[in-house]
Amino acid sequence: MPSKSTTVGRKRPARKQRSDGERSRTAILNEAARLATVEGIGGLSLSRLADAVGMSKSGLFAHFGSKEELQLATIETAEGIFEEQVRHAASPDQSGLERLRALLDAYLSYVESGTFPGGCFFASAMVELSQQPGPVRDRLVDFLADWMTTLEAAIKDAQREGAIEKREDPAQLAFELEAFLLLANTEFALAQGADPVKAGRRAIERRLEAATT
Amino acid sequence: MPSKSTTVGRKRPARKQRSDGERSRTAILNEAARLATVEGIGGLSLSRLADAVGMSKSGLFAHFGSKEELQLATIETAEGIFEEQVRHAASPDQSGLERLRALLDAYLSYVESGTFPGGCFFASAMVELSQQPGPVRDRLVDFLADWMTTLEAAIKDAQREGAIEKREDPAQLAFELEAFLLLANTEFALAQGADPVKAGRRAIERRLEAATT
Numbered sequence: 445m446p447s448k449s450t451t452v453g454r455k456r457p458a459r460k461q462r463s464d465g466e467r468s469r470t471a472i473l474n475e476a477a478r479l480a481t482v483e484g485i486g487g488l489s490l491s492r493l494a495d496a497v498g499m500s501k502s503g504l505f506a507h508f509g510s511k512e513e514l515q516l517a518t519i520e521t522a523e524g525i526f527e528e529q530v531r532h533a534a535s536p537d538q539s540g541l542e543r544l545r546a547l548l549d550a551y552l553s554y555v556e557s558g559t560f561p562g563g564c565f566f567a568s569a570m571v572e573l574s575q576q577p578g579p580v581r582d583r584l585v586d587f588l589a590d591w592m593t594t595l596e597a598a599i600k601d602a603q604r605e606g607a608i609e610k611r612e613d614p615a616q617l618a619f620e621l622e623a624f625l626l627l628a629n630t631e632f633a634l635a636q637g638a639d640p641v642k643a644g645r646r647a648i649e650r651r652l653e654a655a656t657t
Numbered sequence: 658m659p660s661k662s663t664t665v666g667r668k669r670p671a672r673k674q675r676s677d678g679e680r681s682r683t684a685i686l687n688e689a690a691r692l693a694t695v696e697g698i699g700g701l702s703l704s705r706l707a708d709a710v711g712m713s714k715s716g717l718f719a720h721f722g723s724k725e726e727l728q729l730a731t732i733e734t735a736e737g738i739f740e741e742q743v744r745h746a747a748s749p750d751q752s753g754l755e756r757l758r759a760l761l762d763a764y765l766s767y768v769e770s771g772t773f774p775g776g777c778f779f780a781s782a783m784v785e786l787s788q789q790p791g792p793v794r795d796r797l798v799d800f801l802a803d804w805m806t807t808l809e810a811a812i813k814d815a816q817r818e819g820a821i822e823k824r825e826d827p828a829q830l831a832f833e834l835e836a837f838l839l840l841a842n843t844e845f846a847l848a849q850g851a852d853p854v855k856a857g858r859r860a861i862e863r864r865l866e867a868a869t870t
Contacts (some may be wrong), residue, residue: 482788482789483788484697486696486697487699561788562787563787567784567843568784568787571780571781571784571785571843571846572784574775574776574843574846574847575774575775575846576695576696585847588844588847615856616856616859616860619840619853619856619857620860620863623836623837623839623840623841624836626836626839626840627832627835627839628836630780630783630784630787630839631801633784633788634783634787634797634798634801635798643828643829643832644832647829647836
């Protein structure tokens with residue numbers, strides 16, 4: 445897959461003019477990612493997507509040779525959006541605790557702002573494909589592992605900086621914080637009200653209060 | 658739907674002999690619930706299930722008139738299993754705190770014991786159908802609301818009994834505990850290792866320690 449597609453959906457000005465083919469690919473993949481959170485990534489067949497974007501199936505086939513290739517390219521697009529909306533909220537200049545708070549807060553904003561109609565793209569896709577081995581599921585497992593590692597790294601830095609208690613197990617604390625994000629997302633996607641996100645923010649606040657020095 | 662099917666999957670001795678038709682219906686619905694956690698409840702069409710249970714599509718059609726009827730009957734079966742394995746772990750004789758601990762523990766055992774190959778039936782189905790309005794989604798939303806009410810009722814009783822601090826907001830505490838269950842289930846379904854369930858148990862222990870008097 446061209447590396448350029450990882451910048452899909454970012455708000456920064458493009459450095460160079462993109463060709464019609466790339467623009468079209470970007471539009472198709474944004475629609476695919478949106479659709480995956482409504483109908484499931486498993487329902488993302490070339491013919492279903494062709495209907496949704498108003499292209500012929502053969503036109504789509506020119507972009508993506510198979511359903512699996514389409515699913516992987518859709519995940520790549522969703523990763524670009526997640527990077528922009530969530531990961532970029534934290535900067536290497538910040539302290540560990542600042543980065544941790546920024547990431548948790550940005551995740552809840554990404555859910556709440558309706559980036560995807562069905563809530564977090566990855567939370568949906570992971571549940572859907574958990575029992576379907578293959579490269580698509582593997583990529584989602586890697587995504588979750590990377591995200592947990594990012595949270596843990598911020599916690600470990602905060603411990604080194606003396607901001608989070610040494611007695612906290614970083615993996616356990618990351619698990620508890622991620623749990624609040626996941627339930628906030630799941631209930632938000634079901635009910636579309638602000639309450640689950642508020643409950644998630646309160647839970648994070650309370651947990652960090654107990655963990656900080 | 659016949660009320661008898663709510664007892665599907667329970668281990669108690671049946672009070673009266675069931676007919677062949679009912680036995681067959683039970684076997685079909687148990688397979689349907691299992692299959693729904695692997696391939697999704699949306700993939701639960703009459704023809705897919707006919708393949709899985711080795712019956713003709715017309716034979717299945719005699720049991721269930723439509724895909725929606727099949728999905729609703731499958732949810733009813735899964736509710737019976739959840740009642741037996743999780744809800745029945747708590748008894749009205751117990752204190753609020755005992756009931757709360759029993760329910761949380763039973764949920765994690767229900768996940769860990771592989772009742773369904775893809776983890777909790779309801780966690781999967783809820784994520785999958787969150788953006789698909791209709792009676793099937795409504796039933797899942799009701800299930801989650803009932804479960805949260807059960808946790809909250811146990812917390813409120815524990816507060817009245819002086820076992821949980823009055824300053825705890827029951828809905829917020831229920832949210833935090835349910836979050837640990839959901840992430841433990843999701844990670845367990847993805848990785849099938851014992852670690853997420855252990856992390857879930859540790860998180861619950863720590864949270865209840867902070868909440869109890």
